[in-house]
Amino acid sequence: MAEVLSQSQIDALLNSLQGTEEQIEEIEKKENETKYRKYDFYSPKKFTKDKLKILKSIFDNYSRIAGSQISSLFRTSSELSVITVEEQRYYEFGNALVDNDILTVVNVTLPNHSKNPPLLINASMTLMLSLIDRMLGGMGDDNNVSESYTYTEIEMALYRRVIQYIIGALKDSWSSYINLEFELSRLEENPSMFQEIGVDETIVIVVLDVEMSECTGRLNICIPGSLLMNIFEIMDKRKHSAMGDEANSLDNKLEIMNSIKASDLMVRAKVGESVITLDDVYNLHVGDVVNLNAPKDSDVQLYVEGQPWFKGQLGVHKRNVAVKIEDMVDKGNYQAGEN
Numbered sequence: 001m002a003e004v005l006s007q008s009q010i011d012a013l014l015n016s017l018q019g020t021e022e023q024i025e026e027i028e029k030k031e032n033e034t035k036y037r038k039y040d041f042y043s044p045k046k047f048t049k050d051k052l053k054i055l056k057s058i059f060d061n062y063s064r065i066a067g068s069q070i071s072s073l074f075r076t077s078s079e080l081s082v083i084t085v086e087e088q089r090y091y092e093f094g095n096a097l098v099d100n101d102i103l104t105v106v107n108v109t110l111p112n113h114s115k116n117p118p119l120l121i122n123a124s125m126t127l128m129l130s131l132i133d134r135m136l137g138g139m140g141d142d143n144n145v146s147e148s149y150t151y152t153e154i155e156m157a158l159y160r161r162v163i164q165y166i167i168g169a170l171k172d173s174w175s176s177y178i179n180l181e182f183e184l185s186r187l188e189e190n191p192s193m194f195q196e197i198g199v200d201e202t203i204v205i206v207v208l209d210v211e212m213s214e215c216t217g218r219l220n221i222c223i224p225g226s227l228l229m230n231i232f233e234i235m236d237k238r239k240h241s242a243m244g245d246e247a248n249s250l251d252n253k254l255e256i257m258n259s260i261k262a263s264d265l266m267v268r269a270k271v272g273e274s275v276i277t278l279d280d281v282y283n284l285h286v287g288d289v290v291n292l293n294a295p296k297d298s299d300v301q302l303y304v305e306g307q308p309w310f311k312g313q314l315g316v317h318k319r320n321v322a323v324k325i326e327d328m329v330d331k332g333n334y335q336a337g338e339n
Contacts, residue, residue, distance in 0.1 A: 046225055047087055048201050052233060054177070056085045059206050059221070062173035067168055074134045076212050080219075083207040091199040093222050094191065096328065100150045103188035104163050105196075106170075109181035114230055118185060120222035121163065125149065127217025129211055132158045134214075141214040149187075151256050160187060167220070188260055199222050204228060269323045270301040271314065301329070 009083045062078035070078040097103070104121040130140035132155055151159060164185065170182045188194050197203065202225035272292025283289075300323050302310040312325040 004049060007046060012090075020074045039294075045087055047204065047228065047232075051228075052085050054206070055204060055206065055223075055228075056082055057207065058177065059085065060171050061176070062169055065172050066166060066169040069165055070131070070210075073165060074131055074140075076140070076214065078210060078212045081209050081211075083209050083218075085204065085206050087202060087225075089199070089205050090201050090203050090222070090224075091301075092201065093203060093205055093220070097191040098147075099146065099190070099192070100125070101191050102128075102151065102156075102159065103119070103191045103194055104167070105185040105188055106167055106192075107183045107185045109180060111184070112229060112230075112236060116227040116230055117224040119182070119224070120194075120197075120327075121166065122220040122222070123163065123166070125221075126215050127212075127219075128156075128162060130160055130212065130215045130217070131162050135162065137185065139214065140212075143194060143215050156187065156189075160184070163187075178231060178238075180231070193244040197222075201225060265305050268303045269314070270303060272298070299326070 059082050067078050067080040070110070101122055104123075106119040106121060108116060108119050110116065126143055126145055128144070129145060133142065134140040135158060136259075167182050167184055170181060174180045185319060204223045204225070206221040206223065208219040208221070210219060272294035274290055274292050278291070297313075299307055299311040300314045302312065302325065304325060306331040310325045311327050311329055312323045315322055315324055
């Protein structure tokens with residue numbers, strides 16, 4: 001016999017169906033709602049998208065340089081790529097580190113020799129242990145590393161050697177924009193004790209993904225905001241200075257051209273030429289005629305500072321002998337016969 005539902009059971013079933021429809025409508029409304037990104041007015045962004053694009057371009061170049069160095073030095077195929085370039089607060093970067101992470105403190109020297117906070121590099125443990133293993137002749141394919149693993153003293157000495165290769169590629173990647181010097185200061189084994197950057201200070205985090213045939217890892221580069229602001233200030237000054245130099249060069253060019261236009265130049269007209277002996281010159285008298293070997297209607301050559309420039313016809317202007325310019329001289333086919 002089929003079970004007969006009571007009125008209360010029927011009402012409960014209808015309410016559950018009605019509730020499901022309402023939930024579906026709420027989900028559809030949430031999907032159609034416009035999503036807005038929260039903006040912290042208490043700590044506004046200091047760097048524009050254009051500045052962050054410049055940084056991405058710099059570290060794209062760094063990825064190519066460092067990737068080729070790792071491939072050649074450690075005899076393995078590697079590829080680096082920029083995952084993100086993001087402005088944060090230092091405490092966000094510090095909270096993401098664990099106790100056994102190593103912070104590489106790098107001093108950066110700017111062209112104006114101003115004092116700036118250091119740049120920080122954090123490399124994932126699997127990546128560094130793989131590179132250290134390959135440096136010692138191993139395969140670098142042991143990825144089973146415990147989360148509580150700490151570096152030994154020998155590994156720390158090798159870590160310093162490996163990280164110096166990674167730091168060395170930074171100078172070349174920045175060289176197209178500004179000349180910076182990067183020098184390894186120390187290795188900080190306790191990231192929570194590092195206090196040279198304030199917890200609320202603005203920083204820019206550059207995350208690089210490192211893919212090798214044996215393992216994968218990440219490089220996190222922390223650039224303090226005050227350091228970046230000084231770098232961009234120097235770059236902007238050089239840009240404006242270059243624009244000013246270009247304007248000054250145009251002014252100098254006009255000044256030079258105006259000065260040249262006011263210069264005095266010697267202009268000579270050559271009617272013809274003849275070759276005679278010294279005896280003929282000795283016997284010349286008033287009234288003698290010298291043959292110039294040119295027809296009477298032939299062109300007259302005009303020389304400017306000894307160089308042929310024009311040709312024309314001989315005539316008279318205001319009772320003075322003059323030459324009417326008719327054409328330019330083809331200097332490529334002309335062989336100078338004067339001077």
